[in-house]
Ligand SMILES: O=C(O)c1ccc[n+]([C@@H]2O[C@H](COP(=O)([O-])O)[C@@H](O)[C@H]2O)c1
């Protein structure tokens with residue numbers, strides 16, 4: 102296999118088409134309600150048109166929820182309200198249809214794909230298409246050891262790239278990206294703090310099921326210790342993901358970059374995805390042009406990361422269950438924006454209106 106050169110993504114990722122964006126704006130000028138009167142939906146419609154390279158913007162017809170799943174060794178420290186190793190259980194519940202994302206996805210008619218990168222369970226207990234990309238069973242305890250070997254990090258990153266290609270090739274026209282992870286918000290906190298040059302207390306939140314003060318202090322200490330291990334490798338993003346990320350995070354970073362290469366828009370979910378997006382931005386500065394921030398989860402590290410990428414969350418309802426649920430809530434808004442941009446009628450031709458006025462003026466003169 103050829104060696105992975107992350108710098109290639111800088112050249113491979115183009116900007117959304119500026120000419121198409123101007124065409125979308127021009128069309129918007131001609132529609133029956135003044136441009137801007139639909140607020141952020143106007144921006145959204147024009148952004149989507151540019152991403153698609155199409156005016157009028159096409160409806161989002163084949164969206165998909167893609168969830169990368171993994172357990173994190175750091176959960177053994179009691180930094181999560183869930184028991185270490187229990188992401189496998191969550192993933193199974195997502196597939197069986199009993200999680201919040203399952204309910205919302207059914208309601209919206211959107212398929213959910215779960216990709217196991219490092220769940221802590223016997224791979225034989227999950228469907229083959231779910232475990233196919235797994236690189237190991239549980240990622241390492243990042244406060245004292247690397248999450249992954251360099252080889253595992255590369256394999257996980259490549260798996261994410263492959264999944265993005267599979268989605269783009271099968272006609273997926275928008276992805277809602279989320280994670281199913283236990284201990285994942287601790288790893289995310291480390292990545293955000295490391296890349297934003299801030300310290301543990303600024304990025305440490307209460308996680309999915311809110312943790313108590315003691316657990317918060319343990320999480321803060323774990324992030325502080327892992328940050329010390331992250332700083333020496335800050336210049337090498339793949340090594341950073343190996344040192345303090347995890348297989349699911351490495352895969353999501355690859356997925357985000359390849360989605361941008363393939364011009365497939367992505368709605369980002371919570372702090373874990375935001376942290377991966379920040380790593381991806383470091384690799385290719387244009388990549389965030391292809392993403393939307395679905396929602397503000399209330400986790401401090403997420404806000405910090407989104408701010409760095411100048412992404413403004415579409416919704417703000419304090420949804421912190423992860424698993425793409427908050428981001429999926431934003432999908433109908435994006436679809437509404439696309440429908441308005443495509444279907445609102447254009448005004449009568451201004452020339453016609455002018456000529457009527459001239460005729461009336463002439464009539465006025467002769468009378
Ligand atoms: O979306 C967020 O910002 C968010 C904030 C806290 C927790 N979560 C989710 O909750 C799950 C457990 O995370 P953790 O780190 O508290 O074990 C994981 O799937 C996270 O994505 C998600």
Ligand SMILES: Cc1cc2nc[nH]c2cc1C
Pocket residue numbers: 144145148389390391392393412
């Ligand atoms: C206006 C706009 C600008 C963006 N830049 C990156 N994602 C974006 C999404 C929107 C909607």
